[in-house]
Amino acid sequence: MEPFDGRVEREWIATWRGELEGRVAAGREAERRAAGARRAAREARAELSKARKRADELAGRTERLWRDIEAARDTVVPLGAPPLDRADLHHAWTALLAWRDEAEGRERAALESQEARIAETGRQARALWTSVVAQLTEHEVAVPERPAALGEAVSAAVAQAQAWLDRVKENRAAARELRERAEKEEERARVAKELAQCLRADAFERWLCTEALDLLVTAASETLRELSDGQYELALGARNEIEVIDHAEAGMRRNARTLSGGETFQAALALALALSDQVAGLSATAARSLDSLFLDEGFGSLDPATLDTVATTLERLAAGRDRMVGVVTHVPALADRIPVRFEVGRDAKGSHLSRTTA
Structure with missing residues (x-):
């Protein structure tokens, strides 16, 4: 065991004393800080009380401002004032003021337009009065x-x-x-x-012939319209020439000489029938109609198509009128289509007549 050293004891005591003094200083600093904290707490409570008081004042003032802005808005609601946002007083005031400026602009523009219309109306009234005065004076x-x-x-x-x-x-x-x-x-x-x-002698004869020809063409036109299935009509031209009206060509008028062989036969037959009716009308006897019509030849030069048209026309004529139609022909194709035929034959002994019925 080593002997006790006084020097070590002194060092230990010095160390302990330093620590103790440090702890005492720290305690004093803690007391100082606690005093400062208590002082700050008292000041904070005082500030909090002031802030609460200020907040109450501001809340009251804010409520008064809300009442003021709502009262101001209520007076202009009929004019279309916008609703207020209770969450933001500044935004509400700003929106209401912006609406006020916009409404003021609209009203000013409307007022200017109304004044312009009033001025224009006055100008028109003065012009109208001037016009009325001028008309009355006139x-x-x-x-x-x-x-x-x-x-x-x-x-x-x-x-x-x-x-x-x-x-x-x-x-x-x-x-x-x-x-x-x-x-x-x-x-x-x-x-x-x-x-x-x-x-006058010459004029009366010409007029009479023109009237007779017009009646003849008018009557023949009706017959030709029936024979041609409504395609053709007859009319008199400017120089009393006979013209044909072709409804298949949009009513075009052309000279009757332009008709084909079969069409010419139909037109001639229509004129013949009309002439026979007029001749019958001139008769002074009781019998005022011609019941028979004879066609002598004129068919040998027709082509087959025209000949067929002629035969069809004759058949329709015989069927549609109370009239006997006699045909004198050497064309077998036409003779074969006639229901009652009288055929003339010749042999060494002479000529013979025989009746044939189809």
């Missing part, structure tokens, strides 16, 4: 000094004009009667003049 109507008396002046002028109009109507009725009488007399004079011209 029609010799006295223009009153007061616009309110204009109605009376116009009424008096209208009454006077109506009286004049009645007299004019009476005069026009009398003039119309005179004009009608003059037209009748002119018509009588024209007819008398035409009769005087027509009754």
